[in-house]
Structures are given as C-alpha cells and as structure tokens.
Amino acid sequence: MKKTVIDYLNFCLVGIFIVLVLLYGIALLKKKEFNKVSWSAKIISLSPDSTDEKAGMLKIIDAVFINTFNDSENRIDYNSPKLIVSQRADSAYFRSQDDLLPDSLSIKYFSAEEKKFYQLNTKLSLDKIQSSLENKSLGINLKLEVRPKGKVLLMIDQLENKNFASKLVESFQAKEFSGTLKMLVYRTYSGEEYNDFPSLKTVSDYSDILTQKYTWKIKIETENAEKISEISAYAFDGKSMRKDGETFEDVRLRYIPNRFSIDWGNTQRYGSSYFFDSQEVLEAFKDLNQIKSNEPMLITFKLFKNTFPKAQISKGGKTILLKDVYPDLPTKYAR
Structure with missing residues (x-):
C-alpha cells in the first residue's frame, strides 16, 4: 500500500513527540524531580x-x-x-x-x-x-x-x-x-521590629526572668472589701501560671509573674489588669530574696473602681512598689 503525505507527516509527528518526551524525561532527571x-x-x-x-x-x-x-x-x-x-x-x-x-x-x-x-x-x-x-x-x-x-x-x-x-x-x-540580648528580645511583625522586653539589661536577666523561681503569694485589697471572682496570671514566656487545685493566695514556689487579670465586685463586676516591668520585677524578687527570712514574698494589689490599681511586693518589713507598664482604669462589666 502506497504511503501518503499524511502518513509521512504522522510518522514525523510521532518522532517529534518521542524526542520531546525523551528531552522532558532528561530534564526531569537533571532536576532530580523524581527524588x-x-x-x-x-x-x-x-x-x-x-x-x-x-x-x-x-x-x-x-x-x-x-x-x-x-x-x-x-x-x-x-x-x-x-x-x-x-x-x-x-x-x-x-x-x-x-x-x-x-x-x-x-x-x-x-x-x-x-x-x-x-x-x-x-x-x-x-x-x-x-x-x-x-x-x-x-x-x-x-x-x-x-x-x-x-x-x-x-x-x-x-x-x-x-x-x-x-x-x-x-x-x-x-x-x-x-x-546579644537583641537576638533574644526582638521580633519582627509586618516588617516592624518589636522589643518584648524593652527594659531588660543583660542576656543573664533574660534567662532569669524566664527560668528563676521564688516562693510568693498574693493579697488583694478591693474598695469596700468587695469579693474576688477570678484571678489569672501569666509568666514572661506567655504561659498561664494557673495550676489545678492551687490559688495565688497560697504560698508556692513559682516563676516570676508578668501580668495579672483580676475580676472583682459584688453587685457590679469590675476587671483590672496589671503588667509588671520585666527589669523592675526581676530586681525586686532578687532583692527581697536576699532577706534572711522564712516568710514568702507577698505581692499586694489594691483595686479601686474609678482609679488605677496599685501593686507592691514585700518581705521582712521591706516593701517595693511595682509600676504598671500599661496602666488602665478598671473595666466595668455589663450586668
């Protein structure tokens, strides 16, 4: 049977297709695509x-x-x-x-x-x-x-x-x-750099604020002696410090707290938060730890309905005021 131009064209197309497949396979092998x-x-x-x-x-x-x-x-x-x-x-x-x-x-x-x-x-x-x-x-x-x-x-x-x-x-x-300390405390968000521990002075301080433990408890004084409904605390690694079966009014060996959130009030409920300065609270714990006494350190919060809360830490007759780095008035919750 006599071959036509169409037949020869098909043979050429098949040949071209085979060559292209081979070249593609070689390219895949060179690029290790199969690996x-x-x-x-x-x-x-x-x-x-x-x-x-x-x-x-x-x-x-x-x-x-x-x-x-x-x-x-x-x-x-x-x-x-x-x-x-x-x-x-x-x-x-x-x-x-x-x-x-x-x-x-x-x-x-x-x-x-x-x-x-x-x-x-x-x-x-x-x-x-x-x-x-x-x-x-x-x-x-x-x-x-x-x-x-x-x-x-x-x-x-x-x-x-x-x-x-x-x-x-x-x-x-x-x-x-x-x-350097900068390697530890800075993070980048949306192209901007933020320092999570702006007051820390040394690499050693960074380690201590995260890992050191001290024996302490808290005491909360509210305006008109109103009751406390909830207390939350977070360490400087961002993790909650709440333990099952424990309250922060109990004496415990704990890490240094970063912030507290406290809900309180009788008929009207309020919420107060307190953020400690990392260098200040670290130095306060270290300072009071030098006092030769078996009593624990005591963090005292004083809460008010229409003004900023206050906090201090004390031991053995020595008291150190602790500032709130993000001071805010209490939140008044809807009834």
Missing part, C-alpha cells in the same frame, strides 16, 4: 535528667534546612513558637515541603538554663536519611532533638507508617558563640 518527596521538620528540646516544667528552655534564633542542588530553603515557620521547653509538647516547626530533601542545616539558638548561645552549620547525609526509610512514598518527618551542652540529634519519623519507629540519622555538636 522530590513530601517532608516536614520540627525542633524539640530534650533534657532527660530534669522534670522541671521549663527544663531545657531554648530560644530558637534562626533555623533553616537547605538543599544546595536547587538552592531551596525551608526556614522555621513565621507562626512557629520560638521559645520551647523539654516537658511541653510544643516544638518549633517548619512548613511542609514537596521538594528535595535537605542536604544542609543551619541553626542558632540560646539555652536559657546554660545562658549560652549555640550555632550549628553542617552538611546532612542524604544517603543516611534515605537508607533509614522503609517507604519513600509516605511523608517524611525530620526532627532536630536539641540536648544540653550543644548536642543536636537528627531523627527521622514516618507518622503515616505505624510500624516505623523514630530513628537516629546523625548527631552533631553545636558550637558556642557570642550572641
């Missing part, structure tokens, strides 16, 4: 020998996973917690990626317990990561486990594989470096 996987990562703190609720507290300054082949980066997520501890389930996390696995890591952090800055810049072994996997089609979870004295472990999990136990891939030793 891309779904992966995520997080950073946790681990202090095996401590049961303190803030043991192993870390401030993550910067962390980034890098693949040098395609220059891709995965930085710690903007919304991720930057302050993490060993005992809580929180972690500093990265965004999930459908990309090549990282072959490099850079991390800077501050150990609040040790009062030291650490940094690690290292290559990662892709061979070790991939050989640790049982099913590469499942999502891959990289976990940086930060331990005391700069020890950093790279672990791997596959949460979708119930039979896959967490595996150690590599361990590293981070090096100390000379950091």
Whole structure:
C-alpha cells in the first residue's frame, strides 16, 4: 500500500513527540524531580535528667534546612513558637515541603538554663536519611532533638507508617558563640521590629526572668472589701501560671509573674489588669530574696473602681512598689 503525505507527516509527528518526551524525561532527571518527596521538620528540646516544667528552655534564633542542588530553603515557620521547653509538647516547626530533601542545616539558638548561645552549620547525609526509610512514598518527618551542652540529634519519623519507629540519622555538636540580648528580645511583625522586653539589661536577666523561681503569694485589697471572682496570671514566656487545685493566695514556689487579670465586685463586676516591668520585677524578687527570712514574698494589689490599681511586693518589713507598664482604669462589666 502506497504511503501518503499524511502518513509521512504522522510518522514525523510521532518522532517529534518521542524526542520531546525523551528531552522532558532528561530534564526531569537533571532536576532530580523524581527524588522530590513530601517532608516536614520540627525542633524539640530534650533534657532527660530534669522534670522541671521549663527544663531545657531554648530560644530558637534562626533555623533553616537547605538543599544546595536547587538552592531551596525551608526556614522555621513565621507562626512557629520560638521559645520551647523539654516537658511541653510544643516544638518549633517548619512548613511542609514537596521538594528535595535537605542536604544542609543551619541553626542558632540560646539555652536559657546554660545562658549560652549555640550555632550549628553542617552538611546532612542524604544517603543516611534515605537508607533509614522503609517507604519513600509516605511523608517524611525530620526532627532536630536539641540536648544540653550543644548536642543536636537528627531523627527521622514516618507518622503515616505505624510500624516505623523514630530513628537516629546523625548527631552533631553545636558550637558556642557570642550572641546579644537583641537576638533574644526582638521580633519582627509586618516588617516592624518589636522589643518584648524593652527594659531588660543583660542576656543573664533574660534567662532569669524566664527560668528563676521564688516562693510568693498574693493579697488583694478591693474598695469596700468587695469579693474576688477570678484571678489569672501569666509568666514572661506567655504561659498561664494557673495550676489545678492551687490559688495565688497560697504560698508556692513559682516563676516570676508578668501580668495579672483580676475580676472583682459584688453587685457590679469590675476587671483590672496589671503588667509588671520585666527589669523592675526581676530586681525586686532578687532583692527581697536576699532577706534572711522564712516568710514568702507577698505581692499586694489594691483595686479601686474609678482609679488605677496599685501593686507592691514585700518581705521582712521591706516593701517595693511595682509600676504598671500599661496602666488602665478598671473595666466595668455589663450586668
């Protein structure tokens, strides 16, 4: 059967199609598109020998996973917690990626317990990561486990594989470096820098305001001796200080409080808040702690219906006034 021009044209089109497919496949191979996987990562703190609720507290300054082949980066997520501890389930996390696995890591952090800055810049072994996997089609979870004295472990999990136990891939030793207070207290929001601890003077003060404990209780005096309906307190890490079965009128060994919210009143209900200055309240606790006495420190609030609340801390006959950094009149709630 005699071939027509149409037949030859079809042969040419098929040939062109095959060449294009081959070129596309070669391009995919060169770009390692077939090596891309779904992966995520997080950073946790681990202090095996401590049961303190803030043991192993870390401030993550910067962390980034890098693949040098395609220059891709995965930085710690903007919304991720930057302050993490060993005992809580929180972690500093990265965004999930459908990309090549990282072959490099850079991390800077501050150990609040040790009062030291650490940094690690290292290559990662892709061979070790991939050989640790049982099913590469499942999502891959990289976990940086930060331990005391700069020890950093790279672990791997596959949460979708119930039979896959967490595996150690590599361990590293981070090096100390000379950091600054600004690295710890500043954050960026909408392109603007904000200082969360504007009055703190030193790196040591930053660590102390977050980790030091003192024995204290509170006393609240209201206008006309009206009753207290609710008390809330928060530490300088932003976490609630409320414990089940405890009241702040009880004597307890606690962290330094950052702010209080108090609801009070009989027929008419009011709400008052008090925010302590970080440097002032830290120095007050340290000062009173030097007094040789078994009595606890006492934080006294005086609440008024139409004027600003007042606060002071005392021990052993010594009293220190504490200013409110965001003074506001009491809120009068609707009945």
